[in-house]
Structure formats: C-alpha cells, structure tokens
Amino acid sequence: MSHGFVAVQWNRRKLLYDLCIWACVALYLALFIGASDLAGADALSAPIVLMRALSTCAFLMLNVILCIGPLARLSPRFLPLLYNRRHLGVSMFVVALLHAALAIYWYHGFGVINPLASIAIVGGDFPFQLLGAIALAILFLMAATSHDYWNATLGGPLWKAIHMLVYPAYALIIAHILFGALQQNDTGFAPWMAMASVCVVGGLHILAALFKSGADFHAAKSSAETSWLDLCDWHDIPINRAQIFALRGAERVAVFRYRDNAGATKIAAVSNVCQHQNGPLGEGRVMDGLITCPWHGYQYRPEDGCSPPPFGEKIPTYRVKVEGARVLLDPAPLPAGSPRPVVEIPGEK
Amino acid sequence: MMADKKSPEKPDKPFFVGYLPMPAALARFYWPLALLLLAAAAAAGHFWAMQQQSAGEATWRPAAPEVLRGVLTLRPYPALHRFHPQNPGRIESVLLVGQGKHAANLPARFDGRAVAIRGAEILRGNWRMLEIPSVTENENGHENSGENSGTISLAEIPDENALRAELGFESLGGVVFRGEIADSKCFLGVMKPGAGAVHKACAELCLLGGIPPMLVVQNAQREKFGYLLLNTDGTSAAKSLAPLAAESVQVRGELLRQGDLLFVKMNAGGLARF
Numbered sequence: 307m308s309h310g311f312v313a314v315q316w317n318r319r320k321l322l323y324d325l326c327i328w329a330c331v332a333l334y335l336a337l338f339i340g341a342s343d344l345a346g347a348d349a350l351s352a353p354i355v356l357m358r359a360l361s362t363c364a365f366l367m368l369n370v371i372l373c374i375g376p377l378a379r380l381s382p383r384f385l386p387l388l389y390n391r392r393h394l395g396v397s398m399f400v401v402a403l404l405h406a407a408l409a410i411y412w413y414h415g416f417g418v419i420n421p422l423a424s425i426a427i428v429g430g431d432f433p434f435q436l437l438g439a440i441a442l443a444i445l446f447l448m449a450a451t452s453h454d455y456w457n458a459t460l461g462g463p464l465w466k467a468i469h470m471l472v473y474p475a476y477a478l479i480i481a482h483i484l485f486g487a488l489q490q491n492d493t494g495f496a497p498w499m500a501m502a503s504v505c506v507v508g509g510l511h512i513l514a515a516l517f518k519s520g521a522d523f524h525a526a527k528s529s530a531e532t533s534w535l536d537l538c539d540w541h542d543i544p545i546n547r548a549q550i551f552a553l554r555g556a557e558r559v560a561v562f563r564y565r566d567n568a569g570a571t572k573i574a575a576v577s578n579v580c581q582h583q584n585g586p587l588g589e590g591r592v593m594d595g596l597i598t599c600p601w602h603g604y605q606y607r608p609e610d611g612c613s614p615p616p617f618g619e620k621i622p623t624y625r626v627k628v629e630g631a632r633v634l635l636d637p638a639p640l641p642a643g644s645p646r647p648v649v650e651i652p653g654e655k
Numbered sequence: 656m657m658a659d660k661k662s663p664e665k666p667d668k669p670f671f672v673g674y675l676p677m678p679a680a681l682a683r684f685y686w687p688l689a690l691l692l693l694a695a696a697a698a699a700g701h702f703w704a705m706q707q708q709s710a711g712e713a714t715w716r717p718a719a720p721e722v723l724r725g726v727l728t729l730r731p732y733p734a735l736h737r738f739h740p741q742n743p744g745r746i747e748s749v750l751l752v753g754q755g756k757h758a759a760n761l762p763a764r765f766d767g768r769a770v771a772i773r774g775a776e777i778l779r780g781n782w783r784m785l786e787i788p789s790v791t792e793n794e795n796g797h798e799n800s801g802e803n804s805g806t807i808s809l810a811e812i813p814d815e816n817a818l819r820a821e822l823g824f825e826s827l828g829g830v831v832f833r834g835e836i837a838d839s840k841c842f843l844g845v846m847k848p849g850a851g852a853v854h855k856a857c858a859e860l861c862l863l864g865g866i867p868p869m870l871v872v873q874n875a876q877r878e879k880f881g882y883l884l885l886n887t888d889g890t891s892a893a894k895s896l897a898p899l900a901a902e903s904v905q906v907r908g909e910l911l912r913q914g915d916l917l918f919v920k921m922n923a924g925g926l927a928r929f
Contacts, residue, residue: 317673317674319673319674319677320673322689326689326692326693329693329696330692330693330696331696333693333696333697333700334696334697334699334700335700336697336700337696337697337698337699337700337701337704338700338701338703338704339704340701340704341700341701341704341705342704342707343707343709347712347713347714348709348710348711348712348713348847349847350707350709350710350847350848351710351845351846351847354846354847354848355704355707358704358707359700359704362703363700366699382668382670382671383681383684385671386671386673386677386681386685389671389673390673412846412857413854413856413857413860414856414857414860415755416754416755416756416757416860417755417756417757417860417861417863417864418756418757418860418863418864419860419863424856424860425856428855428856428859428860428863428897429855429856429859430855430859430898430901430902433856434852435856485852486852486853487853489851489852489853490848490851490852490853495703495706499703590670591670593670593672598670598672600670600671602673603672603673603674603675
C-alpha cells in the first residue's frame with residue numbers, strides 16, 4: 307500500500323515470483339539456442355537465432371500475462387500469479403526490447419538510411435516491423451508507468467486505461483507475426499502458434515466473462531415504493547465475504563457481511579473497485595476487520611472506505627439497511643471515504 | 656435474484672495476500688506448478704527451435720580474409736575473374752561487395768586491370784563472393800608482400816590477356832523466370848536465412864546500398880539458382896529493384912553470361928509481381 311514509494315517493495319513472494327520468471331526465461335533461451343543449428347555450413351546465423359529465441363520467449367510471456375487475469379477470475383487459486391504480474395510484464399518488455407534492438411541492429415543497421423528511420427521507410431507496402439515497433443512503444447509506456455507512484459499520480463482510471471492498452475498491443479503483435487514470420491516460407495510452425503494463442507487467450511477471456519456474469523453478479527432490483535434497492539437475504543452473503551451487485555448506470559457495489567473485531571456481525575456496502583489497480587474488492591474478504599483486495603492486499607475500513615493509517619486510499623461507500631432478512635441499498639454513492647452507519651445484525655455473533 | 660448457494664458458514668477457502676505467508680493449501684499447489692513451468696519453458700524452447708528450417712549450406716568468413724588475384728571488372732557489378740584454381744579451363748567470377756549493406760567502392764582506374772584484392776569470402780554452392788573492407792591502396796599501387804599491402808593493388812597474373820579475352824558478354828537468348836528478388840550478399844551466406852518476408856527490410860537496404868540484386872529461382876527439386884538482374888540498358892538494377900526486394904516476381908529478359916556469372920537483362924515492362 308502506498309504510504310511511501312520505493313523502487314520495489316520486495317518481499318519473499320515477489321522474490322520467488324521473479325526468480326521463477328527469470329529461471330523460465332533463461333531455460334527457454336538456453337534450450338532454444340542450444341537446439342538451433344549454429345555450427346557447420348548449413349548453420350543459421352547466430353543473431354537470427356537469438357532474435358527468434360527472444361521474440362518467441364516474449365510472445366509466450368505475453369500470452370501467460372494475458373491468461374492470468376481470466377484465470378484469476380475463474381479460480382481464486384490463480385490470484386498469486388496476478389499479485390506480481392507487473393514484474394512479469396516488465397520482464398516481458400525487457401525481452402521484447404532485446405529482440406527489437408537486435409532486429410534493428412541486424413536487419414536495419416549498416417545501411418544507407420538511419421536504422422530507426424528505416425523502420426518506417428523500408429519494408430514494402432505493409433511493413434510488419436512498424437506494427438512491432440508500435441506494440442513495443444505501448445509496452446514501454448506500460449512498463450514505465452507500472453510503478454505504484456504512477457498509479458497514484460495518474461489516478462486509478464487513467465492508469466487502468468493505459469494498462470488496458472495491452473490488448474491493442476497484443477493485436478499488433480499478432481499482426482506483426484501474421485505479416486512477418488507467418489509469411490516466411492520456412493516457418494510453418496508460426497501460424498499454429500498464432501492461432502493457438504488467439505484461441506487460448508480469447509477463449510479464457512470469454513469463459514471468464516461467462517462465468518462471472520452467470521454466477522457472481524446480481525442485478526439489483528429496485529423497490530417500486532422507495533429509491534432503496536432490495537438486494538438479497540443477508541444469509542446469502544458468506545461471512546467475511548461479499549456479494550457483488552451491478553447497479554444500472556453506475557459501478558458495481560460490494561456488499562460485505564463480516565464480523566468486526568468485537569465479534570459483532572455487520573453489513574457494509576462499498577464500491578467494488580479498489581483504488582489501487584481497480585481490483586474487484588467484492589472478490590476479496592474481510593481480514594482483521596478490514597476489507598482486503600484480492601489482487602494486492604490493499605485494505606479499507608468497512609465503516610468509512612478509508613485505508614487504515616498511515617495509508618491514504620479511499621473508496622466510495624453506500625448506505626445499507628436490513629429489513630427482516632432483506633438487505634436494502636441506497637444506490638447513491640457517498641463520496642470516497644465517507645463514514646455512514648454500518649448495519650449490525652442483532653443476535654448474530 | 657440469483658443467490659450464492661454456498662453455505663456462508665462453511666470453512667473459508669484459502670485467501671492469498673502477497674505480503675502475508677502463503678496459505679499451506681496454495682503453497683502445495685504452487686511448488687509443483689513452478690516446477691511444471693520450468694519444465695514447460697525448457698520444452699517449449701527446445702521444441703520451437705526444432706521447427707526452424709535450414710537456410711542451406713553457405714559460409715561467411717569475416718575472420719579469415721583471403722587474397723584473390725584476377726582481372727577486375729566494375730560494370731555492371733564489381734567482379735574479379737580468374738581461371739578456376741581447381742579447373743583452370745573454367746573461369747570463376749567472384750562478385751565483390753563492400754562491408755555492411757554497401758556496394759564495393761573500387762577506384763575506376765583498376766577497371767580491367769589484373770589486381771590482388773583482399774577480403775572475406777562468402778560461399779554458397781558454386782558462388783564465391785568477396786566482402787571488401789573500406790578500400791585502401793598501397794603507396795605505389797602494386798602488390799607488396801607483408802602488412803603494407805592494401806585492400807587492392809595491381810598484380811601480375813599468368814594468362815592475363817587470355818583471361819581478359821574471355822570476359823565479354825555472351826547472349827544466351829530470351830528467358831522467363833519466376834523467383835524471389837534477393838540481395839546477393841545476404842542470400843549467398845552473410846545472413847541465414849537471407850531471403851523471405853522477414854528479411855525484406857534488410858534486402859531493401861542492401862539493394863539501396865548497391866548490393867547486386869539476384870533473382871533466386873527454385874526448381875522442382877528445390878535446388879536454387881541465382882541470376883543477377885540488370886536494367887533494360889544493362890546497368891545495375893540494385894536501386895530500381897529495392898522496393899521489390901524479397902518479393903516474388905516474374906522476369907522476362909535476355910540471359911547473358913560474363914565469366915561464369917549469369918545475368919538477366921530485363922525487357923521493358925518485363926518485370927511483374929506474381
């Protein structure tokens with residue numbers, strides 16, 4: 307959480323995560339280069355082999371990155387993969403950058419035109435290198451702004467919008483492959499990999515969307531008599547967990563049933579969107595009396611939507627009331643960090 | 656309204672928070688997964704590398720420069736012609752190119768003269784090319800022994816006049832070929848593979864730099880043949896063909912031979928994509 311900014315807030319989890327990333331990268335590159343024919347008269351050029359090793363490695367890493375989001379939505383078991391996904395993204399950018407640098411040096415260097423300028427000048431009617439260069443520029447923007455400092459400075463929505471550019475970047479990279487390696491007569495494997503990538507990444511996203519819309523989200527129904535929305539029976543909300551409700555024309559609301567530190571059972575509603583990276587708070591849980599985001603562990607008090615001191619994050623809150631067993635919600639959000647009465651369920655300990 | 660049917664009071668699933676110890680149930684899942692990912696990375700690297708195909712037998716020896724002697728011709732493309740070392744009855748013509756993506760820039764006064772040239776050999780099949788570093792000449796313009804010898808110098812070779820007499824262009828008639836326009840330097844061995852769509856930008860820059868353009872024709876047995884391409888007036892077609900580098904074309908023209916180099920002098924309108 308953002309009490310202060312340091313380059314990397316290392317912990318054991320992040321160290322193991324990064325160790326695993328770079329061990330996989332090193333193994334992939336070593337096996338690719340080792341299995342390539344680099345000796346003898348029919349050897350491939352070493353820079354081209356390295357270029358291919360780096361490009362395929364970065365592409366596989368991008369596919370893993372894109373699959374983590376939907377996997378984590380399909381099963382919370384995959385949330386630890388999401389926790390340090392930014393390090394995987396920056397690592398992927400570094401590998402892609404090495405590929406690009408080598409390609410520019412080898413294919414565009416030593417000529418009569420500036421190598422960087424030549425990317426836009428040569429290459430025919432549809433220069434596939436340009437597609438890759440634009441994708442790399444997007445990945446650079448994402449890597450450069452991946453730190454929490456930029457998240458806090460730019461604000462969650464803008465930061466999130468920038469990082470959603472990974473999808474246009476992915477589309478550009480697929481086009482980079484389609485108009486480049488896939489046109490090469492001797493790379494018959496590339497079409498299959500591109501097709502498999504689109505099927506797996508696209509399929510997982512569709513599955514996640516279907517799974518979530520069908521099982522976890524509940525459209526709130528409005529009462530004809532008042533502006534309060536009748537949400538659910540409070541028994542249906544798991545203890546220390548939430549149900550998420552989609553309000554028409556507004557964002558999603560997470561309604562938590564939790565036991566506070568004194569053991570009383572309470573109902574509180576807050577915005578479903580974590581201020582950190584827009585994580586789904588309603589998929590988190592209440593720990594030590596604090597709503598805890600499933601993505602990076604950011605915490606908020608149910609009473610007022612504020613992170614506990616010394617942290618400064620705030621989220622909008624909602625008023626709720628309980629009539630009988632029914633939970634009712636005032637759909638008008640209160641400003642971020644606004645305290646309001648939290649409903650205690652009598653007799654529930 | 657759909658309700659979550661799971662029992663609210665049943666034991667909670669493990670919940671991961673990055674800065675807290677990982678729940679034991681998740682740790683039991685992630686250690687095997689990490690090992691699986693490592694094995695998958697290694698297998699994927701090996702498997703993908705094995706999908707690469709050979710670019711053919713070709714060699715570039717930048718670390719072992721050779722000195723070749725013969726008669727130099729500068730047009731349409733710089734070449735050194737000599738009687739073949741293993742078959743003196745046959746002429747071997749060695750294309751000359753500069754370093755990087757540049758043509759060989761040789762002084763005009765050496766044109767038609769017997770010279771010694773030092774450079775890095777590029778070999779593919781019966782083709783021999785020499786990559787010449789930036790041209791330096793020795794002080795008196797003649798070949799010296801030792802380190803003072805320049806990149807190019809005049810030389811004395813046996814049967815010089817007989818060799819020069821063989822270097823006229825011979826017409827072999829009209830031809831129609833289909834193939835890919837490649838830059839001869841990369842195709843003959845500097846880059847492997849040195850052809851195809853991925854190599855297009857490089858090939859285009861090579862041709863813009865004056866490297867001789869070559870039409871690479873493949874027969875039914877997948878054997879490759881290279882023909883140097885000339886404009887309709889018989890001059891270098893390197894720059895005019897640069898936009899078509901790495902593309903498949905049909906060329907109609909006149910087949911010419913000089914030494915053992917084969918050229919296609921393109922007819923007007925004799926070039927088309929296919």
